[in-house]
Amino acid sequence: MKLVNNAAGRKVPETIPGIGKLEPFQGAYARTPLVRREKGSRTLPRLNKIVDTLEQAILKCGLQDGMTISFHHHFREGDYVVNMVMDIIANLGIKNLTLASSSLTSCHAPLVEYIRKGVIKRIYTSGLRGVLADEISHGLMDTPVLIHSHGGRARAIETGQLSIDVAFLGVPSCDLYGNANGFSGKSACGSLGYAIVDARHAKKVVLITDNLVDYPNTPFSIDQDLVDYIVIVDAIGDPQGIATGATRMTRDPRELLIAELASQVIVTSGYFEDGFSVQTGSGGAALAVTRFLRERMLERNIKASFALGGITSQIVKMHEEGLIKRILDVQSFDLEAVRSIGENRYHTEIDASYYANPLNKGCVVNKLNVVVLSAMEIDTEFNVNVITGSDGIIRGASGGHSDTAIGSGLSVIVAPLVRGRTPTVIDKVTTIITPGETVDVLVTDHGVAVNPRRSEVLEKLKLSRLPVYTIEELKKKAEKVTGTPEPLPFGKKIVALVEYRDGTIIDVIREIHT
């Protein structure tokens, strides 16, 4: 056995049969450059990841032409981070980037210029809205946008299909070492569920905050060992656009009618039993379902085991009154939800992979009993479109729609039969986001249709006094009012690819000529 002197002056072996090669000690600091050497000083650069400017952070990360950068969309319509970072990257002359944001909203209109100038070459996102969506729909980009679901994005990142070079993550509170959470500070957004996946897997992570707090910033959502640099700015978002007080219950009679009918469907479906789990979307009708379910739960002394998803004040209230035992929160929709996630240990923050990654060892959508989702269009095969409007322009997001539809026991789509002059139930949806084989029930203001695949649910609903029709009958009712719409003037060019949650391409969106 060969022995060598190590840095502590001891003779140690270099190899041991049965174990293999060993490294002799080289000094306490030799292999851990980030550990502080001079005790007593709190301001050593290595103990403080703050850099003066965003530009310095970008340069230190080594961002180069052709790399992939990522963002999260927890600041929704109030986000300042994407535009702020892109301004500086453009000034640095970096080009051909892939922008992989968990989603993009109408506040990201300035990106149009950076696409035109070649700064952004490709986009991965869950959704697009506003001017950016309009331009892309009209053929702005050479390479199609890749639309993914929230679970699909987490899968792509965790499997390495989407490799992020630098993640720029806005955080509402952060300490100088990178412990960050979303529920405190003036730009509080609650859960950082989508950002956590990026922080774990990006090669470099830059946190951007407007609220530096004392170390250690516990409880934290993004932990210090994932973070490379921190930049402090005046504001990371507009609180008005991030989250408003408590989500107001709709007073729209049509939405209330649909919501009440949907709650009756759920109660009758066989899935409404003590310990059931539920997710409701944030649209007017979907949200109001929560209220009607609450009444039925009180009547029948039924409690839910958990509520999942985008969390609102209504869910928080039901949790606090004991009707929902646990909350799993990937995205907080209002300030009540933000408050609750900060105060309540049973209101648990989850990341996008835990939420919906189809390839991990167990995402929570698989444990979901009932989900209520909205739709822009649904066809007679029950395929659902939540991304392209009736004018062919992108104006929505894939979100968790396809993830929860397949994971849940009962997926309920709520939509008015006719919007304006456009029928919602049609022969073929413009774009498929969620395949019909995963959609169970459609609830409209004119009646209910059950996917024939779910004959046991259909039988139960037929026994009740609910207005059950076939989806073809609902389509005819709609067309009686609206007539059959003219086909949309789509061109040949593909402007977006719609990726199903498993990474396969389920549909494409083509350039619209209007």
Next chain:
Amino acid sequence: MLYVPGNSAAMVKDAHIYRPDTVMFDLEDSVSYREKDAARFLVYQTLRTIDYGGVETAVRINGLDTPYGKDDIEAMVRARPNIIRIPKTEKAQDVSDVETEIERVERKIGLPIGTIKLFVAIETPLGVLNAREIACSSNRLLGIALGAEDLVTSLRTSRSKDGIELYYARSQVLYAARVAGINAIDTVYSNVQDEEGFLAEVRLIKQLGFDGKSVIQPNQIKLVHRVYTPTEEEIHKALRVLEAIREAESKGSGVIALDGRMIDKPVVERARWTIELAKASGVVPEEVKL
């Protein structure tokens, strides 16, 4: 009876989904002068096209003293709603004038005379005082409604929570309806945000004896039905009364008693009415015999 502005395509096309007993398309006060033609055209086309799923349809026309009233009748008789509602009725002659016009159009298009039924609205002090002659003025009349907004202004007062200012008018309209054997429908409650206030008013008019209420917001329909739907206890009691009657009749006994109390004719009448209401509300199956 749900008011639907006749110029709103979005609302006209499917107001029946909220399941009011009657949908009333308005061509009168909720439609501005500039849109009278458009509203008339829209309501005509909708009534000819859309299946209202068994919900009764009514149209409130403009008065014959306006430039629109005659054209409204001309179009609406052809559109064939169940009911034409006459606004601001003050005397029996107002009803006769409209009836004459309707009959003329019915004849012209070969519709059996009397197909189109009538509803009147009382909205002025003179109308209130003449309620009885108005209510008895036509065989086509199905009901008489009170419209309070104009009335309280004429009375130099305003709507209050307890409705004291409408007490006389409500009673007068109700008595007129009962004399004529037609329905009495109460006025609208315009603060659509105030659910509690609305419920209190519905309870009040039900207690007075009204058959129903006009509503301007679909969310109010459920609340009216909730107040008017007999409770389980009321239904149970009514069924027992009717059962006791049947038993007594089969035995041929004259005096009927239930739980030691005599059942006379008014008690039986009320029991019948309770079961009728319960059937209409869908809480008692149609098969139950009276």
